[in-house]
Amino acid sequence: MISEEIRKADERIFWREFLRSSRIVLHLLFLLICWPIALAMGSPAYLLLAFGISLAVHLNSARKSALSKRFINSRFSTLWNGCRERFESFEEGTKKLRRADIAQFQELPETIRGLAMTIYNALRRADILFEEVLQSEGVDRIRPGVPMFKPTDPQAQELYRIAEKNLGEYRSHYNELMAGIQRTEAQATVFMTTLDNLRVKMLGYRLVGKDPAMSSEEFLSVLAEARAQLSAIDQALDELDLSHYPKTVAVIPPLPNSYDPNTPPEPPPSEALYRDDGRNFGSLTNFGNPADAEGESEHRNVEGTL
Incomplete structure (x- = not known):
């Protein structure tokens, strides 16, 4: 629905x-x-x-x-078309395989039909959310620059550390936004591969020439495995229902230089760049040009002679 x-x-x-x-x-x-x-x-x-x-x-x-x-973005439209094609092929396979004595198989098509609609709703929400993120964060903005020379003012150094902390928090919040979208795409992929596997097992079971009245332990185990996978998909998608933020997100460790007004400033970190989804931020406390190792070395030599 x-x-x-x-x-x-x-x-x-x-x-x-x-x-x-x-x-x-x-x-x-x-x-x-x-x-x-x-x-x-x-x-x-x-x-x-x-x-x-x-x-x-x-x-x-x-x-x-x-x-x-x-669908606004073609990536989600392609995923849904793949899920719909698998679902239609699965229904065609169920019409050819009549197993009235297998209760699990009678319930499975209805389970898959309801899950297909759940995936459709999740893909539509992910599509809307992705478009909002793209409009907000896909704009080319001037990124904070790295100072060429180390500031001597302690307050300026602390302000750069606060700016670096903000960049780390930005990356964390951005990853939380994208986590729900990525999980929805992953669940749609699992749905397609599960139906592919189940459909070919159904085809093999139908073509082996067994008595239709005979129950097959192997086929029942395949159905049980498929139901378990589909239940996992349904449970994961429920976490994203009507929410822009996933209810469970990966725990991100705190930055090594998180700002605390009660602690004195720490030395600049050695890491030069933050890298996240094409967003490269120069470490604002790693003074010097991180892209030019030779220039940085010369700068340190000059400081050593002063």
């Missing part, structure tokens, strides 16, 4: 396509063309008929366009 959040998002997409100016202009042009024709025939019924036809075409065009634009 589609969640209320996704249903409202679909309604907004439909009305945006329905009220698109290009479609309205075409609708009005068609009516203007039909207006003199209806007057020439001497009957307004033709104009009403033309209006009904134009409105039906307008609604159908808006509906098709809204369906194609439900």
Whole structure:
């Protein structure tokens, strides 16, 4: 079942396509063309008929366009298309494999059908969240620079340490945002591979020529394994239900130079760069140019001679 959040998002997409100016202009042009024709025939019924036809075409065009634009990013649309194709192939396989004496198999298709809708809702939410993160954090911004020379003022050094702490917290919060998206993608992949494995096992069981009335311990074990995997997917997706933040996130250790006003400043760290998803931040307390090792060495030599 589609969640209320996704249903409202679909309604907004439909009305945006329905009220698109290009479609309205075409609708009005068609009516203007039909207006003199209806007057020439001497009957307004033709104009009403033309209006009904134009409105039906307008609604159908808006509906098709809204369906194609439900996913904002193609990566999530591709994942859902893969899940849907596996689910449809699985249903075709269940029609060919009639095992009325296996209770687990009778329940499994309904379980998979409900889980497929859960994955659809999760992928739609992940798609919306990813677009929001992309609009907010995908903009090229001026990154904090690294000072060429070590500041001699203790307050300036402490301020740079606070700035480095903020960069570390930014990375932690960004990873928490992306964790839910990555888990949703992983669960969709597990769903596809589980159905692939189950479908080929069903095909092998159907083609071995066994008596349909015979129960198969091997097939029952495959069903039990598939149910366990699908239950794990469902449980993991429940953690992401209607939440932009995952309820369980990886514990990130504190930075070695976390700011504490009760402790004196520590020496600059040796690590030169933070690396996270293409975001490279120079360590603001590792003074000097980290990209130029020779220049940094010369700078240290100059300081040693002073």
